[in-house]
Amino acid sequence: MSNAPTNIYNGRWYDGPESTSQKRAWAQDAPYSRENRDAIRRQVGQMLMIPLDSPAVDTYILEMIKQHYVGGILLSRRSMRHSVEVRGLVQELQQAAREVGYSHPLFIAIEQENGMFAPFGNGSLGTQFPGSLAVGAYRSVEILFDIAKASATELQTMSVNLNFAPALNLDDPNGGVMTARTFGDDPVNVARCASAITDAHHSRGMACFVKHFPAPRQGTSGILETRSLTTEPKYAPFRKAFENGADGVFLEPTMWAIPTEQTFEGKDSPSQNLIRKHFGYDGMLVGSCDRASEKVANAHGGELCIRGFINGCDMLVICEHPSDILDTLEEVYTAVEMRRISKAAIEQSLERIRRVKERYLSWPVALNPPAMQLTLPSLMRHHRELAYRAYEMAVTVVRNEQNILPLSKARRPTILRQQGFCALFTPVAPPRFPVPEGGHQDPFEYLGRAINARGFAVGHSPFTHEGMTETHFGLIKRSSFIVFVCALDTDPEYQAQINALKMLTKIRLDQPLIVVAACSPRELLWDTYLEVLVCTYEYTREALEAAASAIFGDIVPTGVIPFKRYKPPPVIVSPALPSARSMQRWEVHQWEKRRDLYASADLWKKCLGWSRKWHLDASTLSNLLDRPGQSKHFVVKDPLAHGKILGLCATYTIRAGKNLVGSLAILMVDPEFRNRGIGLALHDEAFQYMRAHPDIDNVQLGSIFPRFFPGLPEEMPVADQEWFVRRGWKMEDTYIYDLYLDIDKWHQPEDVFGPLSKQGITFGACSPMVFEDLIQFEDKHFSTYPGWVEKYRALKDTDDIADAVLAFSNNSIVGAALVFSGVGNNQISKDLPWPRVIGDRVGGLACLNIVGEVSELASCALPLSS
Missing domain, CATH: 3.20.20.300 (Glycoside hydrolase, family 3, N-terminal domain)
Structure with missing residues (x-):
């Protein structure tokens, strides 16, 4: 009981x-x-x-x-x-x-x-x-x-x-x-x-x-x-x-x-x-x-x-x-x-x-927990770079009056009253974890050490709820610049920090005053008496060291205040150090053809219309973007102009073996609205969609079908390429070429077909009798090539089986290629817009694949014009 x-x-x-x-x-x-x-x-x-x-x-x-x-x-x-x-x-x-x-x-x-x-x-x-x-x-x-x-x-x-x-x-x-x-x-x-x-x-x-x-x-x-x-x-x-x-x-x-x-x-x-x-x-x-x-x-x-x-x-x-x-x-x-x-x-x-x-x-x-491939110390070493990178990305410069930041070596003589001494004032904060014997008790020591590593002597004096003392006043008189840290915004005595800061702004001489918000900065956002406000949002070691890197120009801070209601008046900021005020949150919408097609064509023209080779009209864009079931696109609209699109991101899925490959095909932003977070908002929304898709196990930058660009165009500015690298994309030093040749002036090499004939290689257009053999050939050898098998299989739907050119050896298929022209029904002609931009009489050769010891067939992979 x-x-x-x-x-x-x-x-x-x-x-x-x-x-x-x-x-x-x-x-x-x-x-x-x-x-x-x-x-x-x-x-x-x-x-x-x-x-x-x-x-x-x-x-x-x-x-x-x-x-x-x-x-x-x-x-x-x-x-x-x-x-x-x-x-x-x-x-x-x-x-x-x-x-x-x-x-x-x-x-x-x-x-x-x-x-x-x-x-x-x-x-x-x-x-x-x-x-x-x-x-x-x-x-x-x-x-x-x-x-x-x-x-x-x-x-x-x-x-x-x-x-x-x-x-x-x-x-x-x-x-x-x-x-x-x-x-x-x-x-x-x-x-x-x-x-x-x-x-x-x-x-x-x-x-x-x-x-x-x-x-x-x-x-x-x-x-x-x-x-x-x-x-x-x-x-x-x-x-x-x-x-x-x-x-x-x-x-x-x-x-x-x-x-x-x-x-x-x-x-x-x-x-x-x-x-x-x-x-x-x-x-x-x-x-x-x-x-x-x-x-x-x-x-x-x-x-x-x-x-x-x-x-x-x-x-x-x-x-x-x-x-x-x-x-x-x-x-x-x-x-x-x-x-x-x-x-x-x-x-x-x-x-x-x-x-x-x-x-x-x-x-x-x-x-019986499975053995981890890496121990925790090994994982920590592996993840350290990711952590520091994230902390650096989070640093936000909210205010930078008179362009005081960054305190780079070249600018220090013109900014600082005298060289060599920093007064560092921090609140009394408990250590977040038990401190081992002989360890550092004050969590803000890391900030002082980071400043000292840049060549400055540091006078570090914590302050209590009682405010400034004679010790603080002495450090202020000696200093060439002052760093004041606010933290523990939920503490009942946080207001004492604000009061101490206000007193400091009144009693200091002409030294630059840099305020670091190592907590939520909302109590400081509207304080106009602050010249410089840098936010790290927490006082972990990594956050404080990232703040020092931003102050001294080692990194360019790109963080944004995470509060929509914060809308300060515009100010002039240093072009070398973007302010959080130039950024804002953008609402991302799903692209709809009926509503967004012509606005998307206008955006394309504004971003790429300067070059004739990239010209695409609304009809062509419609064929490329409107792909129900295999595409999903996102737009950011101008909240002040009805229907105007400021940014467009196009994504596709394509079959590769048993799984799908996600493609981020296009990401473009109106040139007049760049560097405001629009591209990042679109990029994140697209990446999140593809990551959440249950069948996508790989994501690539660029697209195969439809083919806008297979990767980043070579003529893209280096700064734009680095933007994608900062987003985590891994770039390879390899290039993909689309070859063009005027076949009116082209002659068949005499030393190609002779040796192939001796090997028993014959060529011919595909017929309904061998179409299933072709599909089996593609499935067996090239199913991992994204979209290839589907392009061959689609020939039957448009009755264009003859557009597949085959190579035979002993009545077995050993090679295949797709030919197309701008006036045909073949779906691949709608997937590749660029031949039609070159001219109406331009066709192409695509999805060329060869097995066995007949690599000489690759010599036949040439564009066609007629």
Whole structure:
């Protein structure tokens, strides 16, 4: 028998724990029998997760697994010292779960958001990657995908199989602790980031739960208004995450912790009403029984958990002291016995948990984790460049009055009052991770060292809430320039930093004052008294060193403020150092032929019409762009001019063997609107679409069919080519040529066909009798060549079989080529626009393929004109 609190059960009525004496009727006629208590523990346990705060397995954790059957373990910073130790600890926990009959392995979860909020990733235990706000500043979803995938790979060295990240809440202008954990206030950009992170985790076989789903507003009558909620901006990122296959979602406490009968007047809870009904999401819903939830619910322990399960949570993370958790569980078991928590709801939650575990977890992997190809230290060395690159891309120069930056060697004599000394003022900030003996206590020492490495003596003096002291005044008098760092914007004493900064602007002499925002910069954006404002969004070592690189001109900062509402007046900035004010967020639309064709032709003419050889009219563009089923294009429009297109990105998919190859065929931006983020917005949207396509396993820059450009044109400016390199594209020093020859002046070489005839090689047009042999030949030898087999197969649809010229040896096909002209029906003539641009009497030879020892046939691969 259990030690559950005694409750009186009289037929259909029950007074539960902490009852207010109000009677409630339950649909079920009878409770579970006491003999089913073990079955209840097994079911409820799978719906619970507990944190692990020790670097070793203790009796408490084993008891929770063996006697209460908890479904998951949440790793914390205190439980991680070395990846090998954690891996062994997790394996021991999984073995314990297997021994007591678990049907599926334990969830091994972590809240790894990167940046300042990362239990894993301090530079020695995992790579330090940028956090959410920095990600919102560098805007590149393909870099984010690489980072999320790298982070997931490192987590797998500790046998982690579930990550509670990212946070998809929009930045709140009224403040709050979520500021640095958000990607900004643009729901479109936040949704893109969510898709990139979810896709990256799934590519590594790891579950990904987004958070924190916000509670809806309430009407004046207390009844939830949910009819228009799905269109509210704050829910847009979650809607996109649900569509993109997020495995679960963490809920805010107000979504589940408040009593249903008090808040929702007998209606469904927000999770059941909004998420299940209106969004149609059937993934896992998770709540956390922590201090925040207790404060919202004005309840704790078992009653809080009971409310969570009644209000739709599939799993709860119980953050209670081990001495209290057993009483909590007994209250939950009793609520299940007495049908306060319905059996049907439990079964539905267990089914959702089972689906996630079956997708990502297996006993062979849990009990015998496969050996990683690279150890964690090796992975960290491999990922270091990616991390520094991302931090550098995130640095944002918000204000640069009088072109003070960059402080390059050539400009220092004209900018600085005197040479040699920097006054560095920073807040007192705790180290993010335990500091080893003899290590650096102040996290801002890295910035001072980075400045010192550029040849300046540095006087570093932290300041407290008391403001400036005589020590600070002495450093100000000696300095040639001042660097002031703001951080910890959620700290109650953050305003003291702002006050100290205002005092500094008044008492300094004529030295340049460079303000570094190592947190959310929104309190500083509208402060016109600041000459220079550089944002790094966090005070990790990598972020501070990237700030120094931007200040001294080692890098060109390209970050943008991740807040749409920030629209400062235009200012003149140094052309050598672009300001974040020249950038903005652009809304990307899917291309529609009826609406966008002629505007696209105008854009093509504006970008490429200067050269006759690249001239394409609207009719030709229509044939090239309008490819239903194999193309998807994106545009950015001028918000001030109806219908005008500022940028166009065209993508195609083409068959190569069993899979598809994605092609980014065109990316062009109106010359008058370049360097404003339009191309990056289009590039990211296209890349994200192709990455999310289930059948695309490779992406190429340039296109094959239809053939705009097979790669970057040779005459493209070097700066434009480097733009693609910075986006992560790998360029090869090889060239692809389209050859042209006037055959009116061409004569057949006498030494070609004679030797071929002696080898028994004959030529002829394809006929219906050998067409199937041709397709088999192409399938066998050239199916990996993107689009080739399809072009031969399409000849039958247009009755152009004779356009295939074949080479035979002993009645077997050994070579083939397609011939076409601008006036034929052959589809390939519509895929290659450039012969028609040259002239009406220009045809071509394409898809030439040869097998065996007849390479001399390649000499016949010449363009045709007639």
